[in-house]
Every structure is written in C-alpha cells, then in structure tokens.
Amino acid sequence: MRKIIHIDMDAFYASVEQRDFPEYRGKAIAVGGSPNGRGVVATASYEARKFGVKSAMPSRQALQLCAELIFVRPRFDAYKAVSTHIREIFSRYTDIIEPLSLDEAYLDVTEDKLGIGSALEIAKQIKQAIKDELNLTASAGVSSSKFVAKIASDMNKPDGLTFIGPSKIEGFMEMLPVERFFGVGKVTAKKMKSMGLNTGADLKKLSEDDLVRYFGKSGKFYFKIVRGIDERTVKSERTIKSLAAEDTFEHDLITPEEMHTELSKLADKVSLRLAKNELKGRTITLKLKYSDFKQITRNQSFPNPIGDYQEIFNTVISLLENVDLQNKKVRLLGISMSNFGELVMYSKSGNSYQLELFE
Structure with missing residues (x-):
C-alpha cells in the first residue's frame, strides 16, 4: 500500500x-x-x-x-527561493518528489528516509517545518493514491491536514461531486449532470463500456477512479510537454471581433501558466472547433522561445487570419504552447522579464 x-x-x-x-x-x-x-x-x-x-x-x-x-507586482525570484527551501524540506523525508508548480507537489513516503513510517506524521512535520522556517502555511492531503491525496489537501484550507485511509476511499469517491473528478471540465460536468450523474455514486452505476461510450477514453479512468483505483505513480522527474487553455462557449462566435476578445482572455491564461511554471515555448497552436464539431488547428514555431502575452495574442490573431471563417460558427477556441526552451530571465533594462507578463 x-x-x-x-x-x-x-x-x-x-x-x-x-x-x-x-x-x-x-x-x-x-x-x-x-x-x-x-x-x-x-x-x-x-x-x-x-x-x-x-x-x-x-x-x-x-x-x-x-x-x-x-x-x-509579482516577485518571482522571491517565490522561487521559497519554493527551493520547501523542496529541501521535502527531501529530508523522501527523494520521490513530483513538483506540480512552485507551490505544490506530490511526495511518495512509502519508505521514508527517517524511518517514521506514518505518512500522517510526516505531513505534520513538513507543515510545521514550513511554518517554523518560512513563516508560511501549507495544506496537506494524505492517502494511498495521488488523486485522493490532491482532493484531500483542498478540503480544509488554509493550514489543513486531511487523511483519507484505504478503507474510506471508495465511500469518499462515491460522495464526490462529478466536477471534482480529474479531467472533468465544465462541458463534461454539464453533460454528466444532464444525464443525472451528479456524484461518484452515480458514475459507479454505469459499466466501463457505458462510460467509454459516453465519455470516450476518459471513461476508463472514471470507471477505475470511482472505485478508488489510481495506479499513477509519483514521478520524481516530471517534464511538462505543453501548456494550454481553451473554452467552449454557450453561444457560437460568428464575428472575428468576438473571437479576438476570447483569444485575448485565453492568451492571458496561457502566459500566466507559463510564468508560474517558469517556461517559454517555441511553438504556438491555435485550436478551433466549429458548431458542427469539426476541429482544426493552426500552429507557428519560432527560433527563440516566447511567453509574453502580447506575442502569444498577436500570433494567434495572425493564425486566425489564415482560417476561412466564412459561414462558420465557432463553439470552441484554444491556445497551447509547446517545444519549451529555457526561460529568458532578464530584459534589456536588466529587470526580470517574467514581470512583463503582468503589465
């Protein structure tokens, strides 16, 4: 276990x-x-x-x-320094650490370095060390799977500590609202609720074949996770291959002006996520889905990595101009960044380039 x-x-x-x-x-x-x-x-x-x-x-x-x-204004150098200290605290107990961002991570303490044996006790000690050494608070979730541990960490914020033992996992998953399940976005949650699927217990009534028929490949994951089966391991080396943001609209977009407005919002989200993960990308991809569900993508690559909002926005607008929108209605837009390179840390003025993302 x-x-x-x-x-x-x-x-x-x-x-x-x-x-x-x-x-x-x-x-x-x-x-x-x-x-x-x-x-x-x-x-x-x-x-x-x-x-x-x-x-x-x-x-x-x-x-x-x-x-x-x-x-x-954000001070990324300060946040990164704190994150490095937090990572050092984690490493006192285990080397199996999977950071998700500067401020959160998974730890596998099945065999901890200090021989404590109790994951709950280790979580308490980590929280106390963060408070004593950094004067900050953290919330922790403890369980036998990544999915449940992550949900648990969000249950009693701030400064929370929640343990969900193996015997309680299946019951916990049955009570969980469908929108809290990994991979269930607004559109899927709306579809589930229209089918009378409001909780894990409702999903559990469906066979694996039914879930796959209704929700594609994700149905296999839903079938397992609602039964407390999550075989994903904590990966100490985690490589982000792409970052994206997309939105499905209640009313189809018809005019370029409407699309420009929504792409501006998506470019903001992508630039923020890039900054949070200290990444820049060389390839931008624009995704469109029409009202008839036909989907197309357009992309552009650059010799040097970029991550600035304006660069992202200008690029996707340029890509959109090369799409035939005549008599087309757009129900979904998305922007993704990939082909990551090293972060350019300083602008010509010598200030941190990351801060410019928030101008």
Missing part, C-alpha cells in the same frame, strides 16, 4: 507578500497585473477571496468585486 502526500501552499504568492511586507497583512491583496491594463490575478489573499476574487480573473473584474483590493 503506497503512502502519498500532496502538499499545497496556501495562497502562495500573496502569503509571501504578506509575510515580507507588514502593511499587506490582514488586507485584501492580489498578486498580478494592473487593473488599468490587461492584467490578471495570479494569486489572491484569503481576505480578497471572501469577495470572490480568484486566480486567473481579470484584474479589472477583481477590482469591481473588491474596491479596497491592493494590487501587488
């Missing part, structure tokens, strides 16, 4: 800012871009979240929700 911990820092960027600058403590702050431009929220403090401010939300919208919101 595996012992897996998922650690997720609480409002990471915002918490680091509140730790380092006393004037931000207890205040509603958003780390990200200015509301005067095309900025987006990278992370919001818990004080801001009470007003509905969320990550990836346009800064202008966030300000409408919370008039007292303080916008803070």
Whole structure:
C-alpha cells in the first residue's frame, strides 16, 4: 500500500507578500497585473477571496468585486527561493518528489528516509517545518493514491491536514461531486449532470463500456477512479510537454471581433501558466472547433522561445487570419504552447522579464 502526500501552499504568492511586507497583512491583496491594463490575478489573499476574487480573473473584474483590493507586482525570484527551501524540506523525508508548480507537489513516503513510517506524521512535520522556517502555511492531503491525496489537501484550507485511509476511499469517491473528478471540465460536468450523474455514486452505476461510450477514453479512468483505483505513480522527474487553455462557449462566435476578445482572455491564461511554471515555448497552436464539431488547428514555431502575452495574442490573431471563417460558427477556441526552451530571465533594462507578463 503506497503512502502519498500532496502538499499545497496556501495562497502562495500573496502569503509571501504578506509575510515580507507588514502593511499587506490582514488586507485584501492580489498578486498580478494592473487593473488599468490587461492584467490578471495570479494569486489572491484569503481576505480578497471572501469577495470572490480568484486566480486567473481579470484584474479589472477583481477590482469591481473588491474596491479596497491592493494590487501587488509579482516577485518571482522571491517565490522561487521559497519554493527551493520547501523542496529541501521535502527531501529530508523522501527523494520521490513530483513538483506540480512552485507551490505544490506530490511526495511518495512509502519508505521514508527517517524511518517514521506514518505518512500522517510526516505531513505534520513538513507543515510545521514550513511554518517554523518560512513563516508560511501549507495544506496537506494524505492517502494511498495521488488523486485522493490532491482532493484531500483542498478540503480544509488554509493550514489543513486531511487523511483519507484505504478503507474510506471508495465511500469518499462515491460522495464526490462529478466536477471534482480529474479531467472533468465544465462541458463534461454539464453533460454528466444532464444525464443525472451528479456524484461518484452515480458514475459507479454505469459499466466501463457505458462510460467509454459516453465519455470516450476518459471513461476508463472514471470507471477505475470511482472505485478508488489510481495506479499513477509519483514521478520524481516530471517534464511538462505543453501548456494550454481553451473554452467552449454557450453561444457560437460568428464575428472575428468576438473571437479576438476570447483569444485575448485565453492568451492571458496561457502566459500566466507559463510564468508560474517558469517556461517559454517555441511553438504556438491555435485550436478551433466549429458548431458542427469539426476541429482544426493552426500552429507557428519560432527560433527563440516566447511567453509574453502580447506575442502569444498577436500570433494567434495572425493564425486566425489564415482560417476561412466564412459561414462558420465557432463553439470552441484554444491556445497551447509547446517545444519549451529555457526561460529568458532578464530584459534589456536588466529587470526580470517574467514581470512583463503582468503589465
């Protein structure tokens, strides 16, 4: 039986800012871009979240929700330094660490270095070390699978610790809303609910063949996971091959202007995710799905890696101009980045280039 911990820092960027600058403590702050431009929220403090401010939300919208919101420019060097320290804490207990981003990771502690034996105790010690050494809080989920550990870490935030033992996993999965299942987005969740499938227990009533017929290859995963079967291992070397954002619209898009507006939002999301993972890509792919469900893609590659919002947006607009949209209605748009290269750390002025993503 595996012992897996998922650690997720609480409002990471915002918490680091509140730790380092006393004037931000207890205040509603958003780390990200200015509301005067095309900025987006990278992370919001818990004080801001009470007003509905969320990550990836346009800064202008966030300000409408919370008039007292303080916008803070991100300091990626500071966040990376904290992340490195957190990783060092993890390595005291295991070398099997799969980072998902700067602020979260899976740990396999089936055989821990210190011979503690209890994954729950290890999670407690890690949380305490993060608090003592970095003056920050983390939430942890402990279970025998990656999926359940990740869900558990989000259950009692902030500063939470949730253990879901093997005997409770299947019952836990039965009660879980379908939208919390890995790989179930808004469109799939809506389809499931239209079929009367609201929880894991509802999914469990269907055979594997039924799930595959309704949901394609993902049906095989749903069939296993609702029964607590998750065979994915914690991979200590995790390579991100692509990052993407896409959206399916309630009403089909007809005019180029409508598509430009939606592509702007998607370019914001992609640039934010690239910055969070400290990546830049050489290939941009534009994805379109028409109202008749026909799907096409267009891509462009560059000699040097890019990640700036404006570069991404300009490229996809150029790609869109080469698509025949006459008499076409678009129900889905997507942007993906791949063929990653090393991050360019400094601009001509000598400042961190990553910060420009949030202008």
